[in-house]
Amino acid sequence: MSEENVYLSPNPASAARPIAIDPEKCTGCNLCVNVCPADVFVPNPEAGRVPLVLFVDECWYCGPCVDECPHAGAIRLNYPVMWRVPWKRKETGQHYWVGMKNPPPPNDTPPA
Ligand code: SF4
Numbered sequence: 001m002s003e004e005n006v007y008l009s010p011n012p013a014s015a016a017r018p019i020a021i022d023p024e025k026c027t028g029c030n031l032c033v034n035v036c037p038a039d040v041f042v043p044n045p046e047a048g049r050v051p052l053v054l055f056v057d058e059c060w061y062c063g064p065c066v067d068e069c070p071h072a073g074a075i076r077l078n079y080p081v082m083w084r085v086p087w088k089r090k091e092t093g094q095h096y097w098v099g100m101k102n103p104p105p106p107n108d109t110p111p112a
């Protein structure tokens, strides 16, 4: 049997692409790598470059990578389509969505 090398490609094209990093804005500080509880990323071997997203299927869509990033817009989450549920509170007209930062308090008004 011949010996074969196995390679793991970073940023693989797959049905689940939970993380998008903008190389123009990312400074490669690796904060996102360090806060990710699922170890989705690894630091880029080249210092200062965009982290490598290796384990896309492990992502929990929990969001600390986005919250902790010091550069707005450098990293964003692509929520699965079925999670992109916006809703509107009739009393105030405010819009909400799953995964938003500072979510509203629960609506504890009894149903009419
Ligand atoms: S935290 Fe933001 S700037 Fe730092 S490596 Fe991650 S995406 Fe890049």
Ligand code: SF4
Pocket (backbone or CB within 6 Å): 018, 019, 035, 036, 037, 038, 039, 040, 041, 058, 059, 060, 061, 062, 063, 064, 065, 066, 077
């Ligand atoms: S959403 Fe959570 S699990 Fe997914 S990459 Fe960010 S920190 Fe890691």
